[in-house]
Amino acid sequence: MTENTTNDPxxxxxxxxxxxxxxxxxxxxxxxxxxxxxAVICGPSGSGKSTFIRTINRLExxxxxxxxxxxxxxxNDLRNINLIRQEVGMVFQQFNLFPHLTNIKNITLGPIQVxxxxxxxxxxxxxxxxxxxxxxxxxxxxxxxxxxxxxxxxAIARALAMEPKIMLFDEPTSALDPEMISExxxxxxxxxxxxxxxxxxxxxxxFAREVADRVMFFDEGVVVEEAAxxxxxxxxxHERTKLFISQTLQH
Amino acid sequence: xxHASNTMAQNSTNIPFYRDIRFLKxxxxxxxxxxxxxxxxxxxxxxxxxLRRQNLPxxxxxxxxxxxxxxxxxxxxxxxxxxxKAFWVGVVNTVKISIIGIIFATxxxxxxxxxxxxxxxxxxxxxxxxxxxFRNIPLLLQIFFWAALTRALPMVTNSITISDSIxxxxxxxxxPTLERTPEFNTWLSYLFAGIILAIIVVFVLAAxxxxxxxxxxxxxxxxxxxxxxxxxxxxAAAPTFLIVAIAGLFLTSEPPFVVxxxxxxxxxxxxxxxxxxxxxxxxxxxxxxxxxxxxxxxRSGIQAxxxxxxxxxxxxxxxxxxxxxxxxxxxxxxxxxxPLTSQYLNxxxxxxxxxxxxxxxxxxxxxxxxxxxxxxxxxxxxxxxxYLIMSLTTSAFMNxxxxxITRIGRSS
Numbered sequence: 001m002t003e004n005t006t007n008d009p010x011x012x013x014x015x016x017x018x019x020x021x022x023x024x025x026x027x028x029x030x031x032x033x034x035x036x037x038x039a040v041i042c043g044p045s046g047s048g049k050s051t052f053i054r055t056i057n058r059l060e061x062x063x064x065x066x067x068x069x070x071x072x073x074x075x076n077d078l079r080n081i082n083l084i085r086q087e088v089g090m091v092f093q094q095f096n097l098f099p100h101l102t103n104i105k106n107i108t109l110g111p112i113q114v115x116x117x118x119x120x121x122x123x124x125x126x127x128x129x130x131x132x133x134x135x136x137x138x139x140x141x142x143x144x145x146x147x148x149x150x151x152x153x154x155a156i157a158r159a160l161a162m163e164p165k166i167m168l169f170d171e172p173t174s175a176l177d178p179e180m181i182s183e184x185x186x187x188x189x190x191x192x193x194x195x196x197x198x199x200x201x202x203x204x205x206x207f208a209r210e211v212a213d214r215v216m217f218f219d220e221g222v223v224v225e226e227a228a229x230x231x232x233x234x235x236x237x238h239e240r241t242k243l244f245i246s247q248t249l250q251h
Numbered sequence: 252x253x254h255a256s257n258t259m260a261q262n263s264t265n266i267p268f269y270r271d272i273r274f275l276k277x278x279x280x281x282x283x284x285x286x287x288x289x290x291x292x293x294x295x296x297x298x299x300x301x302l303r304r305q306n307l308p309x310x311x312x313x314x315x316x317x318x319x320x321x322x323x324x325x326x327x328x329x330x331x332x333x334x335x336k337a338f339w340v341g342v343v344n345t346v347k348i349s350i351i352g353i354i355f356a357t358x359x360x361x362x363x364x365x366x367x368x369x370x371x372x373x374x375x376x377x378x379x380x381x382x383x384x385f386r387n388i389p390l391l392l393q394i395f396f397w398a399a400l401t402r403a404l405p406m407v408t409n410s411i412t413i414s415d416s417i418x419x420x421x422x423x424x425x426x427p428t429l430e431r432t433p434e435f436n437t438w439l440s441y442l443f444a445g446i447i448l449a450i451i452v453v454f455v456l457a458a459x460x461x462x463x464x465x466x467x468x469x470x471x472x473x474x475x476x477x478x479x480x481x482x483x484x485x486x487a488a489a490p491t492f493l494i495v496a497i498a499g500l501f502l503t504s505e506p507p508f509v510v511x512x513x514x515x516x517x518x519x520x521x522x523x524x525x526x527x528x529x530x531x532x533x534x535x536x537x538x539x540x541x542x543x544x545x546x547x548x549x550r551s552g553i554q555a556x557x558x559x560x561x562x563x564x565x566x567x568x569x570x571x572x573x574x575x576x577x578x579x580x581x582x583x584x585x586x587x588x589x590p591l592t593s594q595y596l597n598x599x600x601x602x603x604x605x606x607x608x609x610x611x612x613x614x615x616x617x618x619x620x621x622x623x624x625x626x627x628x629x630x631x632x633x634x635x636x637x638y639l640i641m642s643l644t645t646s647a648f649m650n651x652x653x654x655x656i657t658r659i660g661r662s663s
Contacts, residue, residue, distance in 0.1 A: 096557075110568055159566070
């Protein structure tokens with residue numbers, strides 16, 4: 001457990017179910033994330049891990065069970081959804097930067113439009129974030145003009161600009177060339193040390209071992225196993241987990 | 252190794268010409284061009300021969316002789332005017348209906364296209380029915396239908412009037428217009444003064460912003476003087492101009508405009524603007540038909556924006572209306588413009604169907620000219636050239652616009 005994890009719960013999931021038509025993607029997820037906790041979620045593709053973190057900011061709707069984020073229940077109440085989205089930042093596999101806006105405008109859009117921040121204050125904050133990401137000189141370029149690793153760092157800055165309490169990462173390095181993965185992981189490591197609550201879906205097992213407080217293994221819509229990284233990697237309990245770890249660590 | 256590269260070098264210098272790609276490329280193009288010229292020459296001499304046999308010399312001198320036929324609507328024209336003038340009337344009528352049609356079709360197309368994606372079941376389905384009905388019935392049939400409908404309007408004495416301004420009867424649609432008064436020129440000078448003042452304000456403001464900021468500690472991304480001028484144009488020029496223009500309205504002794512309503516005088520309405528039944532029927536037909544296609548263009552353009560863009564915008568906390576306005580629409584415009592251009596060109600070309608209901612557009616007048624002079628080949632050539640010029644101008648403009656909006660950086 002890293003130094004800045006507390007005991008206050010910030011995300012509470014109770015028996016969360018989700019169906020895509022007939023396909024039962026999430027089969028009753030019950031778990032609690034604490035303020036400042038770093039959880040790495042892994043599992044084979046189709047196991048429901050991405051769908052699970054996408055239910056937390058309502059990009060996917062859950063059909064049964066309850067999700068409470070920072071004291072607000074996710075329901076069909078539009079106001080609650082908007083409140084939670086302001087508290088939860090998200091980073092996508094494909095970056096999803098807005099191609100028609102410069103990098104700095106990608107970052108200031110939320111603060112200006114949603115938080116009603118002044119343009120100059122938002123830009124100042126955005127430049128500080130880009131500086132933190134090590135790419136201040138890319139502020140006035142368009143996303144298409146910078147590398148994938150730089151784009152993903154702009155995307156992280158865009159999420160952080162809303163000053164979220166929780167950050168969701170949906171396979172943030174899977175679309176990157178190998179030499180760019182580390183620059184994104186470095187930024188995520190730094191963010192973890194700053195005390196941010198992070199839910200990270202990733203195949204980067206080195207990152208999980210080093211940064212995570214807890215590793216959760218998803219398969220076929222259920223949490224098969226969860227443990228601190230040392231126990232998870234060195235002493236897995238379930239056959240399915242053992243197989244997954246041996247397959248992922250082979251390369 | 253040395254030996255191998257030596258043979259390769261030999262190979263590249265000693266290619267026989269009949270295997271050399273560089274030679275063959277040029278050779279076949281020249282061959283094709285010669286063939287094309289021969290074919291065109293054959294067709295041309297064949298045509299000249301045919302015309303000579305019918306005793307019709309190929310020359311354009313007939314254009315200056317008196318046309319002698321009347322034209323039901325359009326710019327000032329008299330049957331005593333030349334054929335060239337009559338032809339010009341047709342060009343202007345075609346351009347007029349095309350421009351007005353394009354404006355209306357764009358407005359309705361965007362409304363129905365966005366409505367098709369509405370989350371409201373009723374709106375979505377009304378739009379879907381509109382699109383499916385009007386794009387699946389032949390345009391000529393629709394134009395005949397609207398023509399029949401305009402002919403079924405009541406006689407002049409029983410006209411339908413809407414709030415005393417809009418009049419519908421068998422002679423067409425009458426709309427009110429704004430007419431200039433003698434004071435209009437005075438007001439024009441206020442407008443001119445407003446422009447001058449706006450320019451001064453912009454420069455003074457830009458100078459203040461720019462040189463005021465120079466004193467600040469060195470700032471790497473200080474905006475340029477040009478960007479200050481753009482800022483001023485946006486925030487200061489328009490209000491300044493509007494204030495002067497509105498003040499001008501009050502300072503002139505009488506209003507520069509009066510509303511000119513259509514009024515019944517004797518057996519006819521005078522004043523305002525009159526759309527003839529033919530013009531109205533053609534305009535409605537072209538607008539409705541083309542807007543159904545534009546609606547599909549708009550819908551597909553919006554749907555082509557990848558799902559991740561909406562998700563990212565939602566994740567940042569934007570409301571659905573902001574997602575559409577700030578993220579989706581700006582990205583769909585470059586996707587919409589090329590097929591939209593095709594629809595504009597189609598509308599302009601389809602206006603030739605007006606000939607079937609007696610709207611005096613290019614083809615209609617050209618046809619009359621052919622019947623009277625027998626000069627069908629040069630007249631067909633002139634009509635085709637006119638459409639070609641109109642279409643190429645439209646596409647050139649749209650290509651320029653498309654280039655301008657797609658120049659900004661785009662990924663994925």
